[in-house]
Amino acid sequence: MLSIKNLRASVEGKEILKGINLEVKAGEVHAIMGPNGSGKSTLANILAGKADYEILEGEVTFLGQDLLELSPEVRSRSGIFLSFQYPVEIPGVPMVNFLKASVNEHRKFKGLAPLTAGEFLKLLRAKKEMLHLDTELTNRSVNEGFSGGEKKKNEIFQMAMLEPKLAILDETDSGLDIDALRIVAEGVNALKTPENATILVTHYQRLLDYIVPDFVHVLYKGKIVLSGGKELALELEEKGYDWIKNGNE
Amino acid sequence: MEDQDKLLNDITTQEYQYGFVTDIDTDVIPKGLSEDVVRLISFKKKEPEFMLEFRLKAYREWLKMKTPDWAHLKIPPIDFQETIYYAAPRTSPKYQSLDEVDPELIETFKKLGIPIEEQKHLAGVAVDVVMDSVSVTTTFKKVLAEKGIIFCSFSDALQEHPELIKKYLGMAVPTTDNFFAALNSAVFSDGSFCFIPKGVRCPMELSTYFRINTAGTGQFERTLIIAEDDSYVSYLEGCTAPKRDENQLHAAVVEIIAMDRAEVKYSTVQNWYPGDKNGLGGIYNFVTKRGICRGVSSKISWTQVETGSAITWKYPSCVLIGDNSVGEFNSVALTNHHQQADTGTKMIHIGKNTKSTIVSKGISAGKSDNSYRGLVKVMPGAINSRNFSQCDSLLLGSTCGAHTFPYIEVGNKSSIVEHEATTSKIGEDQIFYCNQRGISTEDAIGMIVNGYAREVLNKLPMEFAVEAQKLLQISLEGSVG
Numbered sequence A: 001m002l003s004i005k006n007l008r009a010s011v012e013g014k015e016i017l018k019g020i021n022l023e024v025k026a027g028e029v030h031a032i033m034g035p036n037g038s039g040k041s042t043l044a045n046i047l048a049g050k051a052d053y054e055i056l057e058g059e060v061t062f063l064g065q066d067l068l069e070l071s072p073e074v075r076s077r078s079g080i081f082l083s084f085q086y087p088v089e090i091p092g093v094p095m096v097n098f099l100k101a102s103v104n105e106h107r108k109f110k111g112l113a114p115l116t117a118g119e120f121l122k123l124l125r126a127k128k129e130m131l132h133l134d135t136e137l138t139n140r141s142v143n144e145g146f147s148g149g150e151k152k153k154n155e156i157f158q159m160a161m162l163e164p165k166l167a168i169l170d171e172t173d174s175g176l177d178i179d180a181l182r183i184v185a186e187g188v189n190a191l192k193t194p195e196n197a198t199i200l201v202t203h204y205q206r207l208l209d210y211i212v213p214d215f216v217h218v219l220y221k222g223k224i225v226l227s228g229g230k231e232l233a234l235e236l237e238e239k240g241y242d243w244i245k246n247g248n249e
Numbered sequence B: 001m002e003d004q005d006k007l008l009n010d011i012t013t014q015e016y017q018y019g020f021v022t023d024i025d026t027d028v029i030p031k032g033l034s035e036d037v038v039r040l041i042s043f044k045k046k047e048p049e050f051m052l053e054f055r056l057k058a059y060r061e062w063l064k065m066k067t068p069d070w071a072h073l074k075i076p077p078i079d080f081q082e083t084i085y086y087a088a089p090r091t092s093p094k095y096q097s098l099d100e101v102d103p104e105l106i107e108t109f110k111k112l113g114i115p116i117e118e119q120k121h122l123a124g125v126a127v128d129v130v131m132d133s134v135s136v137t138t139t140f141k142k143v144l145a146e147k148g149i150i151f152c153s154f155s156d157a158l159q160e161h162p163e164l165i166k167k168y169l170g171m172a173v174p175t176t177d178n179f180f181a182a183l184n185s186a187v188f189s190d191g192s193f194c195f196i197p198k199g200v201r202c203p204m205e206l207s208t209y210f211r212i213n214t215a216g217t218g219q220f221e222r223t224l225i226i227a228e229d230d231s232y233v234s235y236l237e238g239c240t241a242p243k244r245d246e247n248q249l250h251a252a253v254v255e256i257i258a259m260d261r262a263e264v265k266y267s268t269v270q271n272w273y274p275g276d277k278n279g280l281g282g283i284y285n286f287v288t289k290r291g292i293c294r295g296v297s298s299k300i301s302w303t304q305v306e307t308g309s310a311i312t313w314k315y316p317s318c319v320l321i322g323d324n325s326v327g328e329f330n331s332v333a334l335t336n337h338h339q340q341a342d343t344g345t346k347m348i349h350i351g352k353n354t355k356s357t358i359v360s361k362g363i364s365a366g367k368s369d370n371s372y373r374g375l376v377k378v379m380p381g382a383i384n385s386r387n388f389s390q391c392d393s394l395l396l397g398s399t400c401g402a403h404t405f406p407y408i409e410v411g412n413k414s415s416i417v418e419h420e421a422t423t424s425k426i427g428e429d430q431i432f433y434c435n436q437r438g439i440s441t442e443d444a445i446g447m448i449v450n451g452y453a454r455e456v457l458n459k460l461p462m463e464f465a466v467e468a469q470k471l472l473q474i475s476l477e478g479s480v481g
């Protein structure tokens, strides 16, 4: 589904990603771990098409297409979803309007007619139930005045509405209390199918108690320095990131 | 919600979609201004003597006045002798039904997306359509008449209710008020008149669509709204004008009088031709709008969405004379390309316990310049009065300007005046967030701007709010990337 080959990227002249290789197949869950500042968010943002970065080398294919050629909105419509580490507030724009525009753009891309107001509300209700979400969030403006936990739940809710092929969750677990964490994890698990894939970016092992990854990668100073199965996360938890740092200085 | 979606999909690439000219027979008098022209206008309109006196007095005063130069605007010199001061559609007799109306005109309304016949049935809106200067058709008159409400063209009102006009005209905006008000008073062609009698709540929104149509015709509308004790009316003014390369002068005057416990809501969506991308052409819009809360506990609110005109000079104001009276000003002013706007309000507190609220949302894009100018004046006798002002500016890009000029004068110690102002830029992060959900940059900007203006848009009647949202989005086309 996703293939990253020797990806190097810089921001403001500073090289952040120094040759990333990653293969993600349908049905898989990959965890990307690593200390702060390793480049995890940079990788997630580049996959989603954020403009701030310069690609120095490498290629990324997504479902057979050159991903780096596509505009961010086309990437989204093609099935890439990014749950932001810091979701931004858009004052005055009701969440329902935003979501409806979003869902209908995705439908248009697939050649489907836009949902009527009735159909949309039905879908909204179904997804809310599925995630055990309180109804109030969708009536407010996009992320405006949301607590950290509410913002993250809202990201997962949007993911549920859009049913992406590849979901990239950037630190969706950080700042969540145990209940919120469970809601988020249940949501991610419920949305898992053999056809889609998930990349979990996190620096805690905690989330991986709830969402069991097929692969764990350790990103450090812009490179994947270790890859393994789910046991790797536990090992990291036990030995701490110093273990990686010491081996890679 | 569905509307919003429709709007978002509705964006097309044209610069100004209402740019066309209707080919209707017009009766035009030669260009230029003199006492004779003033007399001729009054004569053609078969006006009562007092009206001619009013006009001549204004004209003589106007001759002594100068164009105001205090606004943050670059106004090219205007040659008042190059303007045509009167044009009326020649299709003179009034119609009982739309079938009798010039099909060209009906076609015009269709292009504008204003099917009057549908509006009559669906929206319950009485429409007094002003085509150039003379009313062509007035609807719903009968329904209104049953309640004793008068809603008609200014010319008709002069024939049928001269005593009301004589009593109230110039009460809120005297002929000497300012250069453009004096000019309007001398040469106004037509406009609307509205009278709500004691205790009557007007059952529908009263709506007027203005259109400037004849090449080189200055448009001088005059509107007078009177709300007697315990009455209520919501009045809508909407405007679109055909595309022209020469500049067109517009100087309207709107006066509102509210008596004891009366409430008047006045909403405007102004979308006149703003000129092209290079700043060529466009309407010069110099408007004087003022409401007087004469009665106790009366209320006047101005809500405006200004997206059009090359130059906007406009300060809808409230004079709060009655104790406990309330004034409101809610404004969204959007400028793009080379547009210039200097707009705001004046709240004059005279009565005790008077209250005013100002919410101004400026949006600037392109090379435009957008200023808020507001005066809050609390007289010594206006004890326990309050004002709250919120003036926000949103910038799109770095070549546009936003300015805020608040003037505050408080004449007593028991009154409280608060002023808040913010300036922000549209965030790349907000746009990327929308992009990541599949929404294009252009739609994202439309959405963010509409969100920013929502507080004001929410004050508009429903059918107007939809049009306003669409306008904000269309007006920002070409401002991205």
Ligand SMILES: Nc1ncnc2c1ncn2[C@@H]1O[C@H](COP(=O)(O)OP(=O)(O)O)[C@@H](O)[C@H]1O
Binding pocket: A011, A012, A016, A034, A035, A036, A037, A038, A039, A040, A041, A042, A043, A052
């Ligand atoms: N827009 C940016 N401008 C400047 N530096 C950036 C920007 N984005 C990321 N960086 C830098 O890149 C490095 C990696 O950041 P990031 O990808 O956020 O790490 P992580 O998500 O692993 O904590 C950090 O040193 C950070 O300061």
Ligand SMILES: [Mg+2]
Binding pocket: A040, A041, A042, A085, A170, A171
């Ligand atoms: Mg990060």
